[in-house]
Amino acid sequence: MKWSVGIEAEGDRVLSREEIVELADAVAASSGIATGIGTNRYGAQLLVEAGTRDEAIEKARAEFARAVAKAGLPAYPVVRVEAIGEDEDAESSGGEYGDPGGEHGSSSGEFRGSEGEFEGPSGEFGGSGGEPGGSGTGKDAGG
Secondary structure: OEEEEEEEEEOOOOOOHHHHHHHHHHHHHHOOEEEOOOOOEEEEEEEEEOOOHHHHHHHHHHHHHHHHHHHOOOOOOEEEEEEEEOOOOOOOOOOEEEOOOOOOOOOOOEEEOOOOOEEEOOEEEOEEOOEEOOOOOOOOOOO
């Protein structure tokens, strides 16, 4: 079964756009997206194949750690993990762990790896090659 696993880590400094773009490129192999520009958190939403929720989380955490290292980001502690199976409804999955305050959303935008779309803090940018605003899939201004 395919699982969408969200993982977020929190540390002591604000992350730049360039750092999160590096993370986005690193998670692209797992059909991943990355978040965290301008915040002290970085995260990823990864797609993994697994038989159980626990196996999906284990696989995604390993992939997340690999991507963080590849992107050259500091190894912050994980503060949120959420897993939703392809046959589950997001509202009834009960798959969230951590995040005691319930405040895990990021208004800083999401970035997909160099093969996907970039969505920044103020809207969408077509892009490829890890650069916002490049020749995208027609979602950029005027397209």
